[in-house]
Amino acid sequence: MNKILIIVFFLSAQLVYAQENLNFGRQKEIISPQTNTDGTFTFRLKAPNAKKVEIQGDFLIAKGTGPAVEQMKLGADSIWAFTSQVLPSELYSYSFIVDGLKIRDPNNVYLIRDVSSVVNVFLAGAGKADLYMVNDVPHGTVAKRWYESAGLKVNRRLTVYTPPGYESSKANYPVLYLLHGVGGDEEAWMQLGRASQILDNLIASGKAKPMIVVMTNGHTSNTAAPGESSKGLYKPIMMTPDVFNGDMETYFKEIIAFTEKNYRVGRNKADRAIAGLSMGGFHSLWISANYPNTFGYVGLFSPAVLPPSNAASPIYKDLDLKLEAQKKNGFKLYWIAIGKTDFLYKNVSDYRKKLDAMNFKYEYRESEGGHTWSNWRDYLSAFAPMLFK
Incomplete structure (x- = not known):
């Protein structure tokens, strides 16, 4: 193989690698929480090996004496999702629970500490939260x-x-x-x-x-x-x-x-x-x-x-x-x-x-x-x- 072919092959390989990385980066982008036009919010977590994923938040309705928790549903690309009810204007907090382990939302950088607990937060506007x-x-x-x-x-x-x-x-x-x-x-x-x-x-x-x-x-x-x-x-x-x-x-x-x-x-x-x-x-x-x-x-x-x-x-x-x-x-x-x-x-x-x-x-x-x-x-x-x- 002459030098020109080697250079062409090398550049082609690099281009393919860069394209794959670019596509991979786009596929990994997850929006959570997503503000929907109807006033609901969608939460997402990629957890390919999880058997059960839940969301715990102060915007959910408790069904007993414990904290309010809802099941998230597994969709394409191993992404678990949950969409809330229409939420009144407020500052809300939440966490994910993956197979019993409480974690933060890796796609939401907004966190607040309360005593020794750290939770994600988001704002629902168009009301008092303005x-x-x-x-x-x-x-x-x-x-x-x-x-x-x-x-x-x-x-x-x-x-x-x-x-x-x-x-x-x-x-x-x-x-x-x-x-x-x-x-x-x-x-x-x-x-x-x-x-x-x-x-x-x-x-x-x-x-x-x-x-x-x-x-x-x-x-x-x-x-x-x-x-x-x-x-x-x-x-x-x-x-x-x-x-x-x-x-x-x-x-x-x-x-x-x-x-x-x-x-x-x-x-x-x-x-x-x-x-x-x-x-x-x-x-x-x-x-x-x-x-x-x-x-x-x-x-x-x-x-x-x-x-x-x-x-x-x-x-x-x-x-x-x-x-x-x-x-x-x-x-x-x-x-x-x-x-x-x-x-x-x-x-x-x-x-x-x-x-x-x-x-x-x-x-x-x-x-x-x-x-x-x-x-x-x-x-x-x-x-x-x-x-x-």
């Missing part, structure tokens, strides 16, 4: 800041949102201190709660006043979110030893002092709001009660209300007297919200009876559903526009 999207509006700045806690004798981390225009302005801004639940940390409201997107979109539409939002870490035994501190890479747990020990409430004024030293903020009660979900609602209740002339606005989202009977901290004593002082000092808004099927519903009902007996004024919102981020995002979306009017 607030959760990054839209073409002016954006605020999100910073991770460390502050020194003299009381706890450590440096701790905060997440701070400053609204669009803060850096170029000389104005003072009001502050919302936004607290997470027992499974969260200073990243929870940003990741699971979509707080920056909600605030950007509400401010851009004129529905909320520009405000600074300070998101704390309510677990005082941790200095920062998992993997973000000198504690190293450990498996997160929900019930840390600091829950109900009173440290978060006792040293909260350090966070206010740091904020007012480092940011241009109003320093009057009317310029401060505090709100939180579940454990954060518990913290918001007790912080505002123990410092009864500090916050003009208080939001309790699905709050855990009362501490356990063995809670020793003086922070949790004499609630009635503290509420009377808070009422006497005055406030602009005391807002409570909870879902009808929330496991804390009765506790909140009992707390409302206490407030009613004291003639303690509050606003109340009751929604469908339970102890979920779907409700807490709704509550933030409703609460923020009521602030600093």
Whole structure:
């Protein structure tokens, strides 16, 4: 074979190889989840050796006491698929279960951690979830800041949102201190709660006043979110030893002092709001009660209300007297919200009876559903526009 034939053969082989690779790449492309024109979503997973593939998601209807699960169907090219019902606008999460093993969707790079679980997420728009999207509006700045806690004798981390225009302005801004639940940390409201997107979109539409939002870490035994501190890479747990020990409430004024030293903020009660979900609602209740002339606005989202009977901290004593002082000092808004099927519903009902007996004024919102981020995002979306009017 002469040199010319060898070169032609070599080039032909390379062309065939490249074409095969190109075709192979196209065949491997899988869209999951796929947004369909009728409002449904299709999920796909290539699993050639699987005997059974299921999908578990918060958009499915549970058929028992366990998580909602549906079977996926095997189609061509070893691709398993499932198409949902028409889904209302929301942020949803899901996982696949392959022969009993829960896995992430390899074709969806969007993931959120909740405590020690990681799930895929997707957005169904054309409704309330439009607030959760990054839209073409002016954006605020999100910073991770460390502050020194003299009381706890450590440096701790905060997440701070400053609204669009803060850096170029000389104005003072009001502050919302936004607290997470027992499974969260200073990243929870940003990741699971979509707080920056909600605030950007509400401010851009004129529905909320520009405000600074300070998101704390309510677990005082941790200095920062998992993997973000000198504690190293450990498996997160929900019930840390600091829950109900009173440290978060006792040293909260350090966070206010740091904020007012480092940011241009109003320093009057009317310029401060505090709100939180579940454990954060518990913290918001007790912080505002123990410092009864500090916050003009208080939001309790699905709050855990009362501490356990063995809670020793003086922070949790004499609630009635503290509420009377808070009422006497005055406030602009005391807002409570909870879902009808929330496991804390009765506790909140009992707390409302206490407030009613004291003639303690509050606003109340009751929604469908339970102890979920779907409700807490709704509550933030409703609460923020009521602030600093």
